[in-house]
Each structure stands twice: as C-alpha cells, then as structure tokens.
Amino acid sequence: MVKRKNKPISTQSDWTFELIARYDEEIGRVARHYGLDCYPHIIEVITAEQMMDAYASIGMPVNYHHWSFGKHFLATESGYRRGQMGLAYEIVINSDPCIAYLMEENTMMMQGLVIAHAAYGHNSFFKGNYLFRTWTSADSIIDYMVFARNFIAECEERHGEEEVERLIDSCHALLNVGVDRYKRPPKLSLLKEKERQKEREEYLQSQVNELWRTLPVRPGADKDEPPARRFPSEPEENLLYFFEKNAPLLEPWQREIVRIVRKIGQYFLPQRQTQLMNEGWASFWHYTLLNHLYDEGLLSDGFMIEFLQSHTNVLYQPPYHSPHYSGINPYALGFAMWRDLRRMCEAPTAEDREWFPEVAGGDWHETLDFAMRNFKDESFIAQYLSPKLMREFRMFAIVDDDRRDKIQVDAIHDDQGYRALRQRLSDQYNLGSREPNIQVWNVDFQGDRSLTLRHFHHQRRPLGDTRDEMLNHIANLWGFPVRLEEQDEHGHVKLVREILVDRRRTR
C-alpha cells in the first residue's frame, strides 16, 4: 500500500468548472510525466441533446445538412430515451487544437475519465499515428467543414434541396469505395479550397469535355486507328474520385459536392483503420493515468470504484455463445494488447522472449510509442498479438464454406494455431478484405458510354442484397448504362447486372 500523502481532489460526484480544470491539470501533469505528446486541447461542456447532435453528424461540430443525419439523431435519441443505450461518453475531434466534449449529465468521475481517455489518450494517438499524420490535417478540418456546409447550402438554394439530396444520397452510398487506400491526399485548407474551387470547376469541365468530344471522324482515318483505347488505363478503386473527375453529365457544382463527400470520407478512413489500436490506446492511458493519480492519493476510493466499474463494462469481452456477442470487442482486445506490450517489456516470460525478442525486456515507453506511431490495426495485430493473449481470449478460428455441410474449426489457441489465428485476425481488420473489392474497369466512351465495374471475388463471396440499389446510385452519378461484372479467382469474368439509363433523355 502506497503511503497517501495527498488529499483527494474531490469526493462528491457533482462536477464544477473549477474541478474539471483541476483534474485536467493533474492528468496533464501525469501524461507529461509519461511523455505523451498531445495537441493542445479545448474542453467543451455540452448537454445530452448536443451530444446526440454531434454524434449524429459523424462527430463533427459543423456539418452539412442531410436527412441521414436526422435519421441517426432520431435513432440515437430513441435509444437514449428508452435507456437501452447510454450515450457515447465522449466525442473527441481530431483537430488542432483537439476538442473534447464532456456531457453535462456525467458525474465528476466520468468527466475525469473522459478527459484522460479523450483529451490525452485519443489526442496523442491523433498526433502520433502515421495514418492520421499523413491523411488528416488537424489544423484545417473545421475550416473545411465550414466551407462544405456553406457550399452545399448555396447549392441547395440554387438548385433545390431535393436535387442536392439525391446527389448526396448517391455519394454517401459510395463512401466506402470513395477512398484512396494508397495515395496521399494534398492538405485541406479553407482558403486554398475556395480559391481553387472555381479554377477546378472550369478545368475539370474542360477535361471531361475533352474526354467526351465527338469529332466527326475523317474518312480514311479508320485504318490507322489504334486498338480501342482503354479508359481508365488502370482500374480505379476510388469510385467517387472517378466520378468526380470523369462522370460526363455532372455539372461543376455536382462535382464539387462529390468531392466534398469524398474528402470527408477520406478524412475518416484512418479512424476506421485504427479503431482497435486507437480505442485500446486511449483506454490504456486513462487506466494508467488515473491509477497513477490514485497512487498519489489524488483520487478517492469512491472515484476509483466507480471508474473501474465503467472501465470494465466497456472492456468486457463476451464469449461467442453469449447473446451479447458481436465479434471481438476492439476496446477489449486493444486495451489488452497495449497492456500486454507493457507487460512484455517489464516482466517478459520465456515465451515472450521467443516470440518478441525485440520487445521483451525493452523500455515500455519507447516500445509503445513506436507501436502507436507506425501501425494500423491489421499490422498491429500481425506484429504484436501474443500467444498469451490468444489464450486469455480463448480465440478460435472457423471456416464456413458453403460447399461443405459443416463449419470447421481450423485453429485454436494452441502451439499449432497461434500463427494462423494471428494471421486470420489480422486479415479480419484489413478493410480490403472486409469490404468487397469493386473497381472501375472500363468505359465504352466511343460507343454507348457505358461504365463497367468489376467485382474481384474474394473467397467466392457474393455481393449482398444492396447490390442493385447501389448500381442505381452509380447509374445516377454516371448518367449512362452501368454494368457490373464479377471476376472469380481463376480469372473468369461474367456479367451479373446491367442498368440501362440515359439521363440525357429524361432531362
């Protein structure tokens, strides 16, 4: 038992602004002691309703208007009212300065927990992780959202709400296939955006016109004509990008909206790629920071008990046969992995030395910092998931092949299974294998201007029931016939669906 030399900061459950400032000061002191590198942050106190607002508009303090955000709001609200679901405790915005929301209804303990979790945990992850560093510009996102909202509001005024809404519907549908997984985007900036937008409009339109120019073919030129030019020359995985640049019938303002939705989707890609790491990291740090403060005597026993209760609720991993099971809980596994990394540094076992020679017995600050900066979920698991954790979680892998009668268990937490399990779990966090791989394959720009998409099969898995609806959205953007082909693993291609539209006629 550590000798308590300090008095607890507070013992009652009500919070005050002074207390929040005090807790923040102490948590910040300890965070610096552990070398956490964070953006400066602002704490904003909001009501439950405002929290639902923020939650519904993808966590952004500013966003354009769309019915789907209203739908999410209503869903959140009715869940909250029924008491089925607590609100997300916290929303933290990856911006510089980082904004952390505290909800009015929370107890002092919860406010302390959220400050440690969001304002220091997530914050340092945003600042350090390579995906966030390369893909998001924390200093300009809010400005960009303001630009987006104003631009879309203007379009609504000029072209009518419903027209804009239809377009945004189609763009939202393509969000997941509207990201570059490999290229790096240019920085977002409000000023530049505004300046360039006009330029871009004109330039893009001229490019599109070039592509679709129909010059009379000179007689005699046929013979020299090269074999049909492919377009795009390489298959394009970013469908939204492709439409923004090449859809023949979109008007400049429509291209700009496609771009806005795409940019915002791209901005959130790192969050999807690092959910497990990020939540685990933030949980690891709230746990570490608050325990440190408790050891110093600054937190009361009551605070700690309340904290541990909510901490364990979030980090619970139900077994596969539980009615509450919905896959591996990324909070639980993430937290466990960071803790495990620290353990391997501080108290390595023989197994750790064999599996993780570069980690075992090292400096845990450096090890964790390195892992936080340089990985995403997929590679983090492939690199650091230890046999010990697989045993603790009692993991097992199954294969469900529709050509067989039964599901097969093909690896469990034993010596033969560790590597396979780890590989499989890592795959599961690879967005590329979680979502169907659909690319723009070809445009028949000399014939009927039809667009051909190709779905590259992965493990023979077919597209779900949203396929036709999705193709309609794509046809809406493209304006001409859209075809979907499937290519199986042996390279055989077959046409699965064709939508014949020609938007010129209906206009």
Place this chain on the structure above:
Amino acid sequence: MVGVRIVDRRFDSKNKSAVNRSRFIRRFKSQISKAVAEAISKRGIADIDNGEKIGIPAKDISEPQFRYGRGGVRRDVLSGNDQYHTGDQLDRPSGGAGSGGSQASQEGTHEDDFAFQLSREEFLNIFFEDLALPNLVKTQLTRIEEFKRVRAGYTQSGVPANINVVRSLRGAAGRRIAVGSPYRKALRELEEHLARLEACGDGDTREAQELRREIARLQRKIERVPFIDTFDLRFNNRIRIPAPSTQAVMFCLMDVSGSMDEEKKQAAKRFFMLLYLFLRRTYQHIEVVFIRHHTQAFEVGEDEFFHSRESGGTVVSSALELMHKIVVERYSSRVWNIYGAQASDGENWDSDSPHCRDILRDEILPYVQYYAYIEITAVEPQNLWHEYARVRAAYPERFAMQRIAGLPDIYPVFHELFRKQLA
C-alpha cells in the same frame, strides 16, 4: 503552464439537428403518415399530450453500401472457446451463417422497424395535414364578441381616475419652464444691474428704486404661472380590441342503446378522438362534454361514456335536448367555440326523428361552429339519416354527416368531413 480552456456550450445552438430531423421527416413523409395513422388507432383520448413513438420499415430508409452477402467462404475468429479443438466440425446455427450464435440471436429481435419519437407538434401536423376546421376563419371574424382592453398611450381627456400623474407633472414642469423663461431672463439682467449699482454705493438712487419695483413685478409675473393647468393633464388611454375566443367545447353524443355493440363504440371513440386532437391543434383550451343516451340522456365521464352498456330503445332527441340545455347553462356561445359530434347506429323511434331535426336546426346549429354526425352501420340508412339530410340542406357549411361501415373507414371519413376547402 496555463490552465486548460473550458468552454461551456450548454446554452448555445440548441436543436442543431432540427434541420436534419425535419428533412428526414419530409423525405419519408408517406411512410411516416401511414405509421401515424396506425398509431392513432391505438391511443386513448386522454393520452395525446406526448409525442408518439412510431416505427417505419427500416428497409425503406436504409443507406446502402456495397457489402458481402451470404455464401462463399467465410472466415472468422471468435473468442471464448470452451470446447473446440482444431479440426472440429460444427453444424451451422440456424439463421446466421457462420459466426456462432450471435447472428441468430440478433435476427430474433425486431430489426425490421426503425423506431423513433415524433414531437407532439410533428405528430399532429402530419396527422392533420390537408385538413382544416370548416368555417373557422369566417366565424372568428364575424362573431367576435369578446373584447379585451389594452393600453394605447395617453390622451388629453378622460376621467380623473385615469390621470397619469407622472406624465401630467412632467408636462406642467415643461410648460412652467417655457412660459416663465422670458421673465426670468429679464429678471436676471435687472438683478445683475441692481447688484452693480449697490456695489458702487448707489443703492438708494432713483434708478435703483425703479429696478427694485421692476424686479418685484417680474417676480409676481413668474409666480403667477400656474403650477399645473388643466392643459397639462394626461390620462391613461385604454382601447378595446376584439379578442378571438381561444376556448372550445366539444360535445360527444353517443347512442348506447342495445344495438350499439362494442365494435361500433370503438369506431365512435376513434372518431371523437380524432376530433378532439384536431381541435387541440387550434384552441388553447378545450373542454369535452360526454353525453350518452338510450331513451334518456346523461352527462357522464369519459370512462363511463365508452365502457358501460345499456339496453333498451333509443330516443335521440333526449341527447340533443340535453346538449342544448348544457350550452345554455354553461357555454355561452359568445365565449365558447362549440363543436358537436354525434355517433349513432341510425336507429331511432320513428316519431322522434322529425323532433331531432327540429331541435338540431333551430336550437343547436345556430350556436355551434360545426356539427358532425356519423352513422355507424352497414345497413341502409333509416329515418334519422333522412331527417338529418334535410338539416344538411339548411346548414351545408356547419353540418356534416357521413356513414361508416367499420373501423377502417374512420380515418377517410374524418378526412372527408374536414377536408380543406379550396376557396
């Protein structure tokens, strides 16, 4: 180290998502209207103060993404292994393909409806869209007999009780300054002159005497300016402005004789409920009077109105007479907007029906805003209907009648009765 910046946002930008919310409602109007109509049939009259929780099919409002369907090879890593070894074969759980019990159990719950809460306002607006109270505007303009008195500045005449002291004295002070100032100016000059003479030791000269007399004269003049004059008086002014009455009383008349079975009563209840909700949208204060009758009519509470059952014959005029009596005693039509709704299966003693017609036409319709009669029956209309049809001819704008065969007809009939009339 400066402290952290804490911003209190609790008081700004409330209802930020109102726009998104209203867009959602606009976009799914048809589904929501349908759900609202269904919801209304499940509620009691008293129970409308809250918004309504409604559900619409989730598939209509889904936001699609490309995703995998069933089939092919699925792989999954699960936690909590309690019995399996590598190579074990498992049966597929029914329902979910492949990820243990989770999907099966999720599919057991109701995922097909997207449930949410409408505010009372939203709920009623959707429900009564395209409906209007007949003659509402007209009667309000022509029959305004209520006035309220409001302040309207000040006047120069009035009764002493209305004198506004501050205004009056302020005016008097101004007048005194204005009227007295030339004298005071002259007085000041003379006094200065006199003071100079006295300073030179010429205080007893003739000129000085003259000055003193003149000063005294001016002082008298100044004193003679009256402190307050009738001219200064200001009176508080109040005027009467017409005040449209914002209260309404709704009479529910129902036949509870033996021939009205439970189903018919339910239909009548729905109808009364709709009317009540509808009036609630227009009037701040509404009272409801329930009158049930067989051969005699009684005023009863809501519960008894709907739930007790009598047997015996039917004399409709008894209810009409009671309504008339209550109106005369308690609801002067000058301050109350009166609505009547009568539900019956159309059976009445033959000799009573002409009597009903007379009471309705001569004693009730002149006072009410609107009177609606619904006949809940599947058979041919009987004499009451025919007599009422003659009333309708006399008061086409205030009297409406419709026939309902069963519960599903209520809503369309209600719509029909209160259809917005395109003038």
